[in-house]
Amino acid sequence: MVTAVDHLNLEIKRGELFGLLGPNGAGKTTLVKMLCTLLPPNEGSALVNGFDLARQPMDVRRSIGALFSVGERGAFWRLSAYKNLEFFSAIYNVPRSERHKRIMEVLGLVGLKEKAFERYQRFSGGMKRKLALARVLLPDTPILLLDEPTVGLDVISSRTLREFIKNDLSRESGKTVLYTTHYVEEASQICDRIGILNRGRLVACDTPDAIRGTVKKGEVVEIRVQSIAVAQIETIKAMDGVVDLISEVEDSVLNQRLLRLHLENIDLLPMVLDFLFKEKIRLIDLKREEPTLEDAFIELTGTGLGR
């Protein structure tokens, strides 16, 4: 038996946009499936909107809207977007008198109002994803569980969807959103707090800035220089406190190189700069690199993530 979610202790506040970050197989989808009552946990308990997962599953379902990473599979290909949503509005107990208004409202929200009566099978991948989101929004539940909502979307559609989730769903409508992704940028751009899941365990849980702050990776400085010899690069590399130095040719005509210096401590930087001045090497640019969320992730889990 595989333990997909292990001793996870997590509280998401009402109205919060919480990002769950983790590599493939970390347990994100399993957790979402547990929270929407599809997958019963072997042990432990959870409350969703104050309702117990095991004892009040119907109340939990009435409180949530769940979008799965392959959300388009549940749609009916030969029905129009409107007819698909009409079916799901009945399934989600949307009152009959409000159905038409609500369907047109959510289609408008996801930008599919013009395509309401077009057959689903003619939709592009992005449109299918948007309709899946429209279906989730249909019952107007206080909690949304969005499992990798931008999977399969192009860059522009992804950005539009993220902004919609952040601005419309979270900020304006005050919905509580659990947003899973393995894209670091996505999580850091829109989430109030982030949890990093690795092999079923929550290894970090804080704001994106606070998680970045936990990185103990030393200091990385990028120095762009002109006319530096290989021997001089080797001298810098051999200096005390220089953990690593990566040198790349930036412009062979102008003889420019980018030195990516990994120092034990930022106080060691003057020593390197003194050497460059003494050797009359022209310094073009200098940049101190901030630790990224991805650095934090790698440090916490030992795994790389996609961007």
Add this chain to the structure above:
Amino acid sequence: MSLQELEKIYYFIKRDVTSFSTYKTNMTLMVLGALFGALSYAFLGSNATMQSVLQTYHISFKDYLVIGVAFSTYIGQALTLVQATATPWQLEEVLVSPTRLGTFIIGSSAWGFIWSTVVVFIYLAVGSLAFGVALSINLIGTILVLGLGISTLVGFSMIGAGILIVVKQGDPVTWLMGILTSVFGNVLYPPQVMPYPLQVISYFVPQYYFFTCIRLMMIGRSIQTILSDILTLALMCAIILPLGYVIYSWCLKTARKNGTLSWF
């Protein structure tokens, strides 16, 4: 065609044979299905069949066949309805909504039954108008027999669908029920024409009682004439329908627990 192209065709066949041979259960079921099919057609063509039909139902073999074929469409639909509509991904989408399992099964199957009713009407109308099939329908009896017969087979359908949810491959229950319908179900010939040991099997098959009763209701007999058969069918229904529901629910629960619900 060049040798190279022929070689490609050979590799297409090799690929399919290799792939097909991995489905051993399916292969066995297909071979057995062909054998049983041949057996049923052998009985269909015999004189004894026609004699038996005349003695049992007092109708022509043509009338016997039209009614049998019309309602076998219904039975075929009932047997596969739950599997066909309750696909794993639809299950997942519906099970996260505030919808009860019973509502989901009935809702998923309803249209199939409505459409089957239309098909049966077409069969009977064409049989009656174009081929002179003599119908004198006992409506209440027909509804009663249909209700019991379909409920029993939906029970089997739920068992098959449950197995499908867990094992993710062809379920033997639906296959077996299909074979039982065509060979022992009283669809194309009365089981009385078969050797006695095979006849006995028929008496354990709900389809036998269903087709016996529905034929008699189609020619206007009273419910009293089929009382013992209808009671047997009702007993089978009372056992199989709840059993089907329990097995389906258990399989669903198991797939949810194992996290394999949406696998296919």
